[in-house]
Amino acid sequence: MNNREEIAQALAASGYIADGELATAISLMQLLRRPLLLEGEAGVGKTEVAKALASVHKTELIRLQCYEGLDQSAALYEWNYQRQLLSIQAHRGEDADAIEDQIFSEKYLLERPLLAAIRRDKPPVLLIDEIDRADDEFEAFLLELLSDFQVSIPELGTISAITIPHVVLTSNGTRELSDALRRRCLYHYVDYPDVDREARIILARIDGATPSLSLQIARMVEGIRKEELRKVPGVAETLDWAAALVGIGVSDLQQTPETVYETLMCLLKTHEDKSRLTREVTMRILGKVA
Secondary structure, rough: OOOHHHHHHHHHHHOOOOHHHHHHHHHHHHOOEEEEEEEOOOOHHHHHHHHHHHHHHOOOOOEEEEOOOOOHHHHHHEEHHHHHHHHHHOOOOOHHHHHHHOOOOOOHHEEEHHHHHOOOOOEEEEEHHHHHHHHOOHHHHHHHHHHHHEEEEEOOOOEEEEOOEEEEEEEEEOOOOOOHHHHOOOOEOOOOOOOOHHHHHHHHHHHOHHHHHHHHHHHHHHHHHHHOOOOOOOOHHHHHHHHHHHHHHOOOOOOOOHHHHHHHHHHHOOOOHHHHOHHHHHHHHHOOOO
16 A cells, blocks of 8 residues: 555445545555554544554554553563462472573563564554553653664563554543654544545445435434534444444434434433433434435
8 A cells, every 4th residue: 555545445445434634644654664643532433543454454453452550561561470380389499590591481471462563473553542541651661662662571681573563542632642752653633524424434334324324324413513512422423323223224314303313322422412412402403414
């Protein structure tokens, strides 16, 4: 894949409908072999980019889900302490140095996502999901790893990357990321898709969805997103709703207004939003959907 048109077509074949800017970002990511930082609201499809990229390259997707308190041992490697203890007991009475050399060997090493990603023969896609949920200390450690693609394990020495993975980082913007991390990455902001692209996404992902119904659903969701909601529905919610409507046999939203209202639970995730999107508001939005 050498240009954004080829990339967009390849992603579409795997079920991800990308806009031109995202396809360009992926093209430059591959050309420069730089990590790609995707920022945007929850549910706009950032994680799906990495999944589609792994599908396109026919390679493994290795995912590191970030959270508060994430440390190096959970992200990089751990020793299999139970097996080490069993080995120590089995070789009790033997030379201590020999036992130590044995238990701190590859056989007892547990790979975590970051170490696994740099030890694959074929470059995997490394997804570092929701990096903004991790602490500043972990972000600093990650920056060092992404700069050199090597890690130091005291008992084994320095382990350099066999291949350089395709690295995708996502952020929901819950905290500001460091300038150092941003400078290390290419950057793209993933926004909610426009009506036409969301309709294409529905067509690509939902079996049985017709072009007219997909367009109606996309227009309806666009209208709902303009309301003052606490949790704006993302693309994942749109697909859930589309699958539900197709599953119960809806072919035209205008002909089934009550069903439209009753199935909005697929889009709305809080009691507050459910209360705001009353039957009257739903009918008003539905009235603008051709």
